[in-house]
C-alpha cells in the first residue's frame with residue numbers, strides 16, 4: 001500500500017518532494033520523469049529550478065513526459081500546460097533539447113497523437129518516476145471518475161466540476177476547454193515509482209477516498225493502491241480526513 005507522509009504545509013511538501021526528485025537524479029544516470037502541472041506542483045518546480053541554477057542537481061540526463069494537455073488551447077495561451085511547463089520548469093533547467101515531451105492538444109488527429117506519445121514512452125524504456133497531483137474529484141492526470149484502470153493515453157471529456165476548477169486559468173476565454181488528452185491510468189501505473197502531492201483542504205476528500213475508500217473507478221486515484229511503489233506527500237489539510 002502507498003507510503004504516506006504528512007507534512008505541515010505546502011512549502012514543506014514541496015521541499016520534501018524536491019529532495020526525493022533530487023536524490024533520484026543524483027549520480028547522473030539517465031532518468032525518465034513523468035511530470036504533472038497544477039498549482040500544487042508550482043513550488044516544487046521552483047525548488048527544482050533553483051537547485052539546478054545553483055548546481056545542486058542537473059537534468060542533463062533526464063527525459064520527461066507530461067501527463068496531460070487541454071485540447072484546442074494554443075501553447076502560448078494561459079491554461080496551456082505546455083506554457084505552464086516552460087514558465088515553471090523547462091526554461092530554468094539544463095535538460096537536453098528535445099528531451100521534454102508534451103502532448104499536443106492542437107493535434108488534428110488526437111488518436112494518432114496519443115499513439116505517438118505511448119510509442120515515445122515505450123521507446124524511452126518507460127517512466128522511472130512519475131509526479132502526480134490529484135483532482136478534488138480524485139482524478140489523476142485528467143483521468144476523470146469512470147476512467148478504466150486499463151486506459152492508455154487518449155482524449156477525454158472533462159467533468160463540469162473540473163471545468164469549474166479550471167475556469168480561473170481561462171479568464172480570457174468565454175469558457176474553459178471541455179476536453180483534454182491524458183495519459184491513461186494504466187500508463188501512469190506502469191511507472192516504476194510514483195510520488196503524489198496533495199495540499200489544501202479541497203483535496204482532503206479525494207485523499208481519504210483514494211487511500212481509505214474502495215478501489216473503484218469512481219475514484220481514479222484509488223488505482224494507486226494497486227501499485228507497489230507509491231509515496232503520497234500531503235500537508236495537514238489534505239490529510240485532515242484520514
Ligand code: GLP
Nearest residue numbers: 037038039040133134135141142
Ligand atoms: C489538473 C491536472 C492534474 C492535476 C490536478 C490538480 O487540472 N490535470 O494533473 O494534478 O488537476 O491540480 P491543482 O494542483 O491545480 O489542484
